Amino acid sequence: MRTPEETFPTHFTFGVATSAYQVEGGIENDWAEWERAGKLKEPHARCGRAVDHWRRYEEDYALAKAVGATAFRISLEWARIEPERGRFDEAALEAYRERLLKMKAQGLRPVVTLHHFTHPSWFHRETPWHLPQSVPTFRRYARRCAALLEGLDALVISFNEPMVLLLGGYLQGAIPPGIADGALTMRALENMVRAHAAARQELLERLGRVELGISQNMLAFTPDRWWHPLDRALVRLASPAYNHAFHEALASGHLRVNMPGVASTRVSIPEARDSVEFIGVNYYSRAHLRFVPRPPFIEFKYRDTRGRGLTDIGWEDWPEGFLQTLRDVKRYGRPVWITENGIDDRAGSRRPHYLHSHLAQVLAARAEGVDVQGYLYWSLLDNFEWLEGWGPRFGLYHVDFDTLERRPTPACDYFRAVATQRRLVAPGSSL
Numbered sequence: 271m272r273t274p275e276e277t278f279p280t281h282f283t284f285g286v287a288t289s290a291y292q293v294e295g296g297i298e299n300d301w302a303e304w305e306r307a308g309k310l311k312e313p314h315a316r317c318g319r320a321v322d323h324w325r326r327y328e329e330d331y332a333l334a335k336a337v338g339a340t341a342f343r344i345s346l347e348w349a350r351i352e353p354e355r356g357r358f359d360e361a362a363l364e365a366y367r368e369r370l371l372k373m374k375a376q377g378l379r380p381v382v383t384l385h386h387f388t389h390p391s392w393f394h395r396e397t398p399w400h401l402p403q404s405v406p407t408f409r410r411y412a413r414r415c416a417a418l419l420e421g422l423d424a425l426v427i428s429f430n431e432p433m434v435l436l437l438g439g440y441l442q443g444a445i446p447p448g449i450a451d452g453a454l455t456m457r458a459l460e461n462m463v464r465a466h467a468a469a470r471q472e473l474l475e476r477l478g479r480v481e482l483g484i485s486q487n488m489l490a491f492t493p494d495r496w497w498h499p500l501d502r503a504l505v506r507l508a509s510p511a512y513n514h515a516f517h518e519a520l521a522s523g524h525l526r527v528n529m530p531g532v533a534s535t536r537v538s539i540p541e542a543r544d545s546v547e548f549i550g551v552n553y554y555s556r557a558h559l560r561f562v563p564r565p566p567f568i569e570f571k572y573r574d575t576r577g578r579g580l581t582d583i584g585w586e587d588w589p590e591g592f593l594q595t596l597r598d599v600k601r602y603g604r605p606v607w608i609t610e611n612g613i614d615d616r617a618g619s620r621r622p623h624y625l626h627s628h629l630a631q632v633l634a635a636r637a638e639g640v641d642v643q644g645y646l647y648w649s650l651l652d653n654f655e656w657l658e659g660w661g662p663r664f665g666l667y668h669v670d671f672d673t674l675e676r677r678p679t680p681a682c683d684y685f686r687a688v689a690t691q692r693r694l695v696a697p698g699s700s701l
Protein backbone atom coordinates (compact mmCIF):
# COMPACT_ATOMS: atom_id res chain seq x y z
CA MET A 271 0.00 0.00 0.00
CA ARG A 272 1.14 3.52 -0.73
CA THR A 273 1.65 5.96 2.07
CA PRO A 274 -0.63 8.98 1.88
CA GLU A 275 2.35 11.25 1.07
CA GLU A 276 2.83 9.53 -2.24
CA THR A 277 -0.62 10.19 -3.57
CA PHE A 278 -2.82 13.18 -4.31
CA PRO A 279 -6.27 12.89 -2.77
CA THR A 280 -9.25 12.69 -5.08
CA HIS A 281 -10.33 16.25 -4.29
CA PHE A 282 -6.89 17.62 -5.32
CA THR A 283 -7.25 19.59 -8.56
CA PHE A 284 -4.83 19.47 -11.49
CA GLY A 285 -5.26 22.27 -13.97
CA VAL A 286 -3.59 24.68 -16.33
CA ALA A 287 -3.09 28.44 -16.29
CA THR A 288 -3.17 31.17 -18.95
CA SER A 289 -3.70 34.92 -19.07
CA ALA A 290 -5.71 36.92 -21.58
CA TYR A 291 -3.08 39.16 -23.11
CA GLN A 292 -0.58 36.33 -23.49
CA VAL A 293 -2.88 34.02 -25.43
CA GLU A 294 -6.04 35.67 -26.76
CA GLY A 295 -4.77 38.03 -29.46
CA GLY A 296 -6.19 41.26 -30.84
CA ILE A 297 -6.09 43.23 -27.59
CA GLU A 298 -5.45 46.96 -27.45
CA ASN A 299 -4.19 47.96 -23.99
CA ASP A 300 -1.26 49.48 -22.09
CA TRP A 301 1.05 46.60 -23.10
CA ALA A 302 0.27 46.99 -26.77
CA GLU A 303 1.26 50.67 -26.40
CA TRP A 304 4.41 49.69 -24.55
CA GLU A 305 5.38 47.39 -27.42
CA ARG A 306 4.80 50.09 -30.01
CA ALA A 307 7.10 52.34 -27.99
CA GLY A 308 9.81 49.70 -28.60
CA LYS A 309 10.21 48.76 -24.95
CA LEU A 310 10.45 44.98 -25.17
CA LYS A 311 13.79 43.17 -25.13
CA GLU A 312 13.42 42.81 -28.84
CA PRO A 313 12.04 46.23 -29.84
CA HIS A 314 10.15 45.01 -32.89
CA ALA A 315 8.36 42.14 -31.13
CA ARG A 316 4.56 42.44 -30.88
CA CYS A 317 1.99 40.31 -29.11
CA GLY A 318 -0.50 40.89 -31.93
CA ARG A 319 -2.70 37.86 -32.49
CA ALA A 320 -0.87 36.06 -29.62
CA VAL A 321 -1.79 32.37 -30.05
CA ASP A 322 -5.33 33.19 -31.17
CA HIS A 323 -6.97 31.66 -28.13
CA TRP A 324 -9.84 34.15 -28.52
CA ARG A 325 -10.98 32.16 -31.53
CA ARG A 326 -9.52 28.73 -30.70
CA TYR A 327 -10.72 28.51 -27.11
CA GLU A 328 -12.79 25.37 -27.62
CA GLU A 329 -9.83 23.55 -29.13
CA ASP A 330 -7.73 24.74 -26.18
CA TYR A 331 -10.26 23.50 -23.60
CA ALA A 332 -10.09 20.12 -25.33
CA LEU A 333 -6.29 20.18 -25.10
CA ALA A 334 -6.56 20.85 -21.38
CA LYS A 335 -8.98 17.97 -20.95
CA ALA A 336 -6.62 15.73 -22.92
CA VAL A 337 -3.90 16.17 -20.26
CA GLY A 338 -6.33 15.34 -17.46
CA ALA A 339 -6.92 18.91 -16.29
CA THR A 340 -10.12 19.66 -14.42
CA ALA A 341 -9.50 23.39 -13.94
CA PHE A 342 -8.57 26.12 -16.39
CA ARG A 343 -7.22 29.51 -15.33
CA ILE A 344 -7.95 32.47 -17.58
CA SER A 345 -7.93 36.19 -17.00
CA LEU A 346 -10.53 38.70 -18.06
CA GLU A 347 -9.09 41.49 -20.19
CA TRP A 348 -10.15 44.78 -18.64
CA ALA A 349 -9.42 46.66 -21.87
CA ARG A 350 -11.92 44.49 -23.76
CA ILE A 351 -14.57 44.91 -21.08
CA GLU A 352 -14.17 48.66 -20.44
CA PRO A 353 -12.45 50.06 -23.53
CA GLU A 354 -13.28 53.63 -22.51
CA ARG A 355 -13.63 54.80 -18.97
CA GLY A 356 -17.18 54.05 -17.83
CA ARG A 357 -18.24 52.45 -21.13
CA PHE A 358 -18.65 48.70 -20.83
CA ASP A 359 -18.67 46.53 -23.91
CA GLU A 360 -21.67 44.22 -23.64
CA ALA A 361 -20.48 42.03 -26.52
CA ALA A 362 -17.15 41.39 -24.79
CA LEU A 363 -18.93 40.56 -21.53
CA GLU A 364 -21.22 38.19 -23.39
CA ALA A 365 -18.27 36.54 -25.13
CA TYR A 366 -16.54 35.90 -21.81
CA ARG A 367 -19.72 34.53 -20.28
CA GLU A 368 -20.13 32.12 -23.16
CA ARG A 369 -16.52 30.94 -22.86
CA LEU A 370 -16.87 30.37 -19.14
CA LEU A 371 -20.08 28.41 -19.58
CA LYS A 372 -18.48 26.21 -22.23
CA MET A 373 -15.45 25.64 -20.04
CA LYS A 374 -17.64 24.59 -17.18
CA ALA A 375 -19.76 22.36 -19.42
CA GLN A 376 -16.59 20.55 -20.51
CA GLY A 377 -15.77 19.67 -16.91
CA LEU A 378 -13.18 22.38 -16.37
CA ARG A 379 -13.60 24.47 -13.24
CA PRO A 380 -13.05 28.11 -14.15
CA VAL A 381 -10.27 29.91 -12.30
CA VAL A 382 -10.80 33.55 -13.17
CA THR A 383 -8.27 36.33 -12.68
CA LEU A 384 -9.73 39.84 -12.79
CA HIS A 385 -6.40 41.58 -13.32
CA HIS A 386 -3.31 39.97 -14.84
CA PHE A 387 -0.81 42.82 -15.35
CA THR A 388 -2.66 44.67 -18.13
CA HIS A 389 -4.89 47.77 -18.09
CA PRO A 390 -6.96 49.72 -20.54
CA SER A 391 -4.71 52.58 -21.66
CA TRP A 392 -7.00 55.25 -20.18
CA PHE A 393 -6.45 53.82 -16.70
CA HIS A 394 -2.91 55.17 -16.29
CA ARG A 395 -3.90 58.57 -17.64
CA GLU A 396 -7.05 58.97 -15.58
CA THR A 397 -7.03 56.87 -12.42
CA PRO A 398 -3.56 55.26 -11.99
CA TRP A 399 -2.94 52.99 -9.02
CA HIS A 400 -1.21 55.69 -6.99
CA LEU A 401 -4.40 57.80 -6.92
CA PRO A 402 -7.28 56.92 -4.57
CA GLN A 403 -9.70 57.08 -7.52
CA SER A 404 -8.19 53.81 -8.78
CA VAL A 405 -10.13 51.95 -6.07
CA PRO A 406 -13.70 52.85 -7.16
CA THR A 407 -12.61 52.41 -10.76
CA PHE A 408 -11.52 48.83 -10.13
CA ARG A 409 -14.60 48.25 -8.01
CA ARG A 410 -16.89 49.23 -10.85
CA TYR A 411 -15.03 46.88 -13.21
CA ALA A 412 -15.21 44.09 -10.61
CA ARG A 413 -18.99 44.55 -10.39
CA ARG A 414 -19.27 43.74 -14.10
CA CYS A 415 -16.95 40.75 -13.69
CA ALA A 416 -19.04 39.45 -10.80
CA ALA A 417 -22.07 39.19 -13.09
CA LEU A 418 -20.06 36.91 -15.40
CA LEU A 419 -19.35 34.47 -12.62
CA GLU A 420 -22.85 33.60 -11.51
CA GLY A 421 -23.50 29.89 -11.11
CA LEU A 422 -19.98 28.85 -12.12
CA ASP A 423 -18.41 27.96 -8.77
CA ALA A 424 -15.25 29.66 -10.02
CA LEU A 425 -12.10 30.20 -8.05
CA VAL A 426 -11.51 33.96 -8.31
CA ILE A 427 -8.19 35.80 -8.27
CA SER A 428 -8.37 39.57 -7.90
CA PHE A 429 -4.74 40.37 -8.77
CA ASN A 430 -2.02 38.33 -10.38
CA GLU A 431 1.39 39.05 -8.87
CA PRO A 432 0.71 42.58 -7.63
CA MET A 433 4.28 42.88 -6.35
CA VAL A 434 5.70 42.05 -9.78
CA LEU A 435 3.49 44.71 -11.34
CA LEU A 436 4.52 47.27 -8.71
CA LEU A 437 8.23 46.47 -8.80
CA GLY A 438 8.34 46.43 -12.59
CA GLY A 439 5.85 49.21 -13.32
CA TYR A 440 6.19 51.62 -10.41
CA LEU A 441 9.67 51.10 -8.93
CA GLN A 442 11.85 50.15 -11.90
CA GLY A 443 9.81 51.68 -14.70
CA ALA A 444 10.44 48.63 -16.89
CA ILE A 445 6.80 47.75 -17.65
CA PRO A 446 3.64 49.86 -17.91
CA PRO A 447 3.01 52.45 -16.55
CA GLY A 448 6.79 53.01 -16.51
CA ILE A 449 7.03 54.96 -13.23
CA ALA A 450 10.16 54.76 -11.08
CA ASP A 451 9.26 56.22 -7.69
CA GLY A 452 9.36 54.47 -4.31
CA ALA A 453 6.73 56.69 -2.64
CA LEU A 454 4.27 56.25 -5.53
CA THR A 455 4.92 52.50 -5.43
CA MET A 456 3.77 52.38 -1.82
CA ARG A 457 0.64 54.42 -2.57
CA ALA A 458 -0.17 52.15 -5.49
CA LEU A 459 0.33 49.10 -3.29
CA GLU A 460 -2.05 50.48 -0.68
CA ASN A 461 -4.67 51.21 -3.31
CA MET A 462 -4.38 47.72 -4.77
CA VAL A 463 -5.01 46.23 -1.34
CA ARG A 464 -8.06 48.51 -1.00
CA ALA A 465 -9.18 47.59 -4.52
CA HIS A 466 -9.03 43.89 -3.65
CA ALA A 467 -11.27 44.50 -0.63
CA ALA A 468 -13.67 46.59 -2.72
CA ALA A 469 -13.84 43.92 -5.43
CA ARG A 470 -14.61 41.37 -2.75
CA GLN A 471 -17.64 43.41 -1.64
CA GLU A 472 -18.95 43.44 -5.19
CA LEU A 473 -18.41 39.70 -5.62
CA LEU A 474 -20.16 38.94 -2.35
CA GLU A 475 -23.09 41.19 -3.16
CA ARG A 476 -23.64 39.51 -6.49
CA LEU A 477 -22.68 35.91 -5.74
CA GLY A 478 -23.51 35.54 -2.06
CA ARG A 479 -20.33 33.59 -1.47
CA VAL A 480 -17.00 33.57 -3.21
CA GLU A 481 -13.69 31.73 -3.17
CA LEU A 482 -11.32 34.64 -3.61
CA GLY A 483 -7.57 35.04 -3.40
CA ILE A 484 -4.60 36.63 -5.10
CA SER A 485 -1.80 34.96 -7.05
CA GLN A 486 1.39 35.99 -5.38
CA ASN A 487 4.76 35.50 -7.03
CA MET A 488 6.89 33.95 -4.29
CA LEU A 489 10.65 33.66 -4.53
CA ALA A 490 12.92 31.60 -2.33
CA PHE A 491 15.47 34.24 -1.30
CA THR A 492 19.00 33.37 -0.28
CA PRO A 493 22.11 35.46 0.46
CA ASP A 494 24.45 35.63 -2.51
CA ARG A 495 27.39 35.32 -0.07
CA TRP A 496 26.16 33.11 2.76
CA TRP A 497 28.73 34.58 5.13
CA HIS A 498 27.99 38.24 4.40
CA PRO A 499 25.89 39.97 7.10
CA LEU A 500 24.44 42.54 4.71
CA ASP A 501 23.37 39.93 2.14
CA ARG A 502 21.74 38.05 4.97
CA ALA A 503 20.04 41.19 6.22
CA LEU A 504 18.62 41.78 2.75
CA VAL A 505 17.06 38.33 2.74
CA ARG A 506 15.48 39.03 6.12
CA LEU A 507 13.90 42.21 4.73
CA ALA A 508 13.03 41.06 1.22
CA SER A 509 11.00 38.00 2.03
CA PRO A 510 8.45 39.77 4.28
CA ALA A 511 8.22 42.69 1.84
CA TYR A 512 8.07 40.85 -1.47
CA ASN A 513 6.53 37.50 -0.60
CA HIS A 514 4.30 38.32 2.32
CA ALA A 515 3.27 42.00 2.54
CA PHE A 516 0.23 41.55 0.28
CA HIS A 517 -0.84 38.21 1.76
CA GLU A 518 -0.36 39.65 5.24
CA ALA A 519 -2.46 42.75 4.49
CA LEU A 520 -5.33 40.56 3.25
CA ALA A 521 -5.13 38.44 6.38
CA SER A 522 -4.62 41.06 9.09
CA GLY A 523 -5.69 44.37 7.55
CA HIS A 524 -2.21 45.77 8.21
CA LEU A 525 0.05 46.63 5.32
CA ARG A 526 3.73 46.84 6.19
CA VAL A 527 6.74 47.11 3.92
CA ASN A 528 10.17 47.86 5.29
CA MET A 529 12.88 48.13 2.66
CA PRO A 530 15.10 50.98 3.90
CA GLY A 531 16.45 53.04 1.04
CA VAL A 532 13.97 51.49 -1.40
CA ALA A 533 10.37 51.81 -0.18
CA SER A 534 8.53 51.52 3.11
CA THR A 535 5.00 51.91 4.37
CA ARG A 536 2.87 51.08 7.37
CA VAL A 537 -0.86 51.54 7.15
CA SER A 538 -3.98 49.98 8.54
CA ILE A 539 -6.62 48.87 5.99
CA PRO A 540 -9.37 47.33 8.12
CA GLU A 541 -11.62 46.48 5.16
CA ALA A 542 -8.90 44.11 3.85
CA ARG A 543 -8.84 42.01 6.99
CA ASP A 544 -9.80 38.36 6.42
CA SER A 545 -10.48 39.03 2.76
CA VAL A 546 -9.28 35.81 1.12
CA GLU A 547 -10.54 32.24 1.15
CA PHE A 548 -7.32 30.79 -0.22
CA ILE A 549 -3.66 31.61 -0.66
CA GLY A 550 -2.52 31.63 -4.29
CA VAL A 551 1.14 30.84 -4.86
CA ASN A 552 3.07 31.31 -8.11
CA TYR A 553 6.43 29.62 -7.62
CA TYR A 554 9.22 29.49 -10.16
CA SER A 555 12.66 29.99 -8.67
CA ARG A 556 15.14 31.15 -6.08
CA ALA A 557 16.83 34.56 -6.05
CA HIS A 558 20.29 35.33 -4.66
CA LEU A 559 20.49 38.75 -3.04
CA ARG A 560 23.70 40.75 -2.76
CA PHE A 561 24.21 44.07 -1.01
CA VAL A 562 25.70 46.79 -3.21
CA PRO A 563 26.82 50.09 -1.67
CA ARG A 564 24.64 52.37 -3.85
CA PRO A 565 20.87 52.72 -4.35
CA PRO A 566 18.86 50.55 -4.58
CA PHE A 567 21.45 48.58 -2.51
CA ILE A 568 20.22 45.23 -3.81
CA GLU A 569 21.51 43.13 -6.63
CA PHE A 570 19.30 40.26 -7.60
CA LYS A 571 20.64 37.20 -9.46
CA TYR A 572 19.70 33.72 -10.52
CA ARG A 573 22.57 31.28 -10.12
CA ASP A 574 23.10 27.66 -11.00
CA THR A 575 24.54 26.44 -7.71
CA ARG A 576 23.85 22.73 -8.14
CA GLY A 577 24.85 22.20 -11.73
CA ARG A 578 21.26 21.59 -12.80
CA GLY A 579 21.60 24.33 -15.37
CA LEU A 580 19.44 27.45 -15.41
CA THR A 581 16.15 27.17 -17.26
CA ASP A 582 16.07 28.67 -20.75
CA ILE A 583 14.78 32.01 -19.47
CA GLY A 584 17.72 32.02 -17.04
CA TRP A 585 16.01 31.09 -13.77
CA GLU A 586 17.43 28.66 -11.24
CA ASP A 587 15.66 25.30 -11.12
CA TRP A 588 15.16 25.12 -7.35
CA PRO A 589 12.32 22.80 -6.29
CA GLU A 590 13.57 22.84 -2.70
CA GLY A 591 12.41 26.45 -2.44
CA PHE A 592 8.87 25.37 -3.30
CA LEU A 593 8.59 23.40 -0.06
CA GLN A 594 10.08 26.29 1.92
CA THR A 595 7.52 28.64 0.31
CA LEU A 596 4.59 26.34 1.04
CA ARG A 597 5.68 25.92 4.65
CA ASP A 598 5.84 29.67 4.88
CA VAL A 599 2.25 30.25 3.81
CA LYS A 600 0.89 27.76 6.31
CA ARG A 601 0.86 30.65 8.78
CA TYR A 602 -2.21 32.13 7.06
CA GLY A 603 -4.33 29.13 8.00
CA ARG A 604 -6.04 29.02 4.62
CA PRO A 605 -6.15 26.41 1.84
CA VAL A 606 -3.37 26.93 -0.69
CA TRP A 607 -3.61 26.82 -4.48
CA ILE A 608 -0.58 26.70 -6.72
CA THR A 609 -1.86 29.14 -9.30
CA GLU A 610 1.33 28.94 -11.41
CA ASN A 611 4.44 26.79 -11.63
CA GLY A 612 6.29 25.91 -14.80
CA ILE A 613 9.45 25.96 -16.86
CA ASP A 614 10.67 27.68 -20.00
CA ASP A 615 12.06 24.62 -21.76
CA ARG A 616 12.45 25.35 -25.44
CA ALA A 617 13.49 21.83 -26.42
CA GLY A 618 10.66 20.32 -24.35
CA SER A 619 12.88 17.67 -22.78
CA ARG A 620 13.30 18.94 -19.20
CA ARG A 621 9.68 19.64 -18.37
CA PRO A 622 8.65 16.14 -17.17
CA HIS A 623 11.50 16.13 -14.70
CA TYR A 624 10.65 19.69 -13.59
CA LEU A 625 7.05 18.63 -12.98
CA HIS A 626 8.16 15.58 -11.06
CA SER A 627 10.59 17.45 -8.80
CA HIS A 628 8.12 20.26 -8.08
CA LEU A 629 5.09 18.04 -7.50
CA ALA A 630 7.22 16.01 -5.09
CA GLN A 631 7.57 19.20 -3.02
CA VAL A 632 3.81 19.72 -3.11
CA LEU A 633 3.34 16.22 -1.70
CA ALA A 634 6.01 16.88 0.92
CA ALA A 635 4.21 20.08 1.96
CA ARG A 636 0.88 18.26 2.16
CA ALA A 637 2.51 15.59 4.31
CA GLU A 638 3.59 18.39 6.66
CA GLY A 639 0.02 19.58 6.91
CA VAL A 640 0.01 22.41 4.37
CA ASP A 641 -3.47 22.25 2.85
CA VAL A 642 -2.52 22.48 -0.84
CA GLN A 643 -5.69 21.88 -2.81
CA GLY A 644 -4.69 22.36 -6.40
CA TYR A 645 -1.87 22.76 -8.87
CA LEU A 646 -2.21 24.81 -12.06
CA TYR A 647 0.64 24.41 -14.52
CA TRP A 648 1.90 27.54 -16.31
CA SER A 649 1.05 27.20 -19.10
CA LEU A 650 -1.22 25.09 -21.27
CA LEU A 651 0.38 26.59 -24.38
CA ASP A 652 3.51 28.44 -25.39
CA ASN A 653 2.58 32.12 -25.40
CA PHE A 654 3.71 35.72 -25.37
CA GLU A 655 6.06 36.23 -22.43
CA TRP A 656 5.87 39.97 -21.61
CA LEU A 657 9.23 41.76 -21.96
CA GLU A 658 10.80 38.56 -23.27
CA GLY A 659 8.34 38.39 -26.17
CA TRP A 660 8.28 35.20 -28.23
CA GLY A 661 11.47 33.50 -26.99
CA PRO A 662 10.32 31.52 -23.95
CA ARG A 663 8.27 28.33 -24.17
CA PHE A 664 6.41 27.36 -21.01
CA GLY A 665 3.70 25.32 -22.72
CA LEU A 666 2.68 21.73 -22.16
CA TYR A 667 1.78 22.12 -25.83
CA HIS A 668 4.31 23.52 -28.25
CA VAL A 669 2.84 26.23 -30.48
CA ASP A 670 4.20 26.94 -33.94
CA PHE A 671 4.00 30.73 -33.84
CA ASP A 672 3.59 30.92 -37.63
CA THR A 673 0.87 28.35 -38.20
CA LEU A 674 -0.47 28.42 -34.59
CA GLU A 675 -0.57 24.65 -34.64
CA ARG A 676 -0.51 23.14 -31.14
CA ARG A 677 1.59 19.99 -30.66
CA PRO A 678 2.01 18.01 -27.44
CA THR A 679 5.42 18.08 -25.75
CA PRO A 680 6.57 15.01 -23.78
CA ALA A 681 5.24 16.68 -20.63
CA CYS A 682 1.65 16.17 -21.81
CA ASP A 683 1.88 12.41 -21.23
CA TYR A 684 3.62 12.96 -17.94
CA PHE A 685 1.07 15.50 -16.67
CA ARG A 686 -1.82 13.27 -17.70
CA ALA A 687 -0.28 10.27 -15.95
CA VAL A 688 0.10 12.15 -12.67
CA ALA A 689 -3.27 13.88 -12.90
CA THR A 690 -5.17 10.70 -13.62
CA GLN A 691 -3.22 8.19 -11.50
CA ARG A 692 -2.93 10.76 -8.66
CA ARG A 693 0.57 9.68 -7.78
CA LEU A 694 4.06 10.77 -8.67
CA VAL A 695 5.14 8.55 -11.50
CA ALA A 696 8.82 8.71 -12.41
CA PRO A 697 9.51 10.73 -15.53
CA GLY A 698 10.60 8.50 -18.39
CA SER A 699 8.99 5.38 -16.93
CA SER A 700 6.37 3.81 -19.14
CA LEU A 701 3.27 5.86 -18.42
Ligand code: FCB
Pocket residue numbers: 289292430431434487552610648655656664
Ligand atom coordinates in the same frame (compact mmCIF):
# COMPACT_ATOMS: atom_id res chain seq x y z
C1 FCB B 1 4.48 34.90 -14.13
C2 FCB B 1 3.30 35.56 -14.79
C3 FCB B 1 2.79 34.83 -16.00
C4 FCB B 1 3.93 34.28 -16.85
C5 FCB B 1 4.90 33.51 -16.00
C6 FCB B 1 6.05 32.90 -16.75
O1 FCB B 1 5.20 35.84 -13.40
O2 FCB B 1 2.23 35.69 -13.89
O3 FCB B 1 1.97 35.71 -16.73
O4 FCB B 1 4.51 35.29 -17.55
O5 FCB B 1 5.42 34.34 -15.00
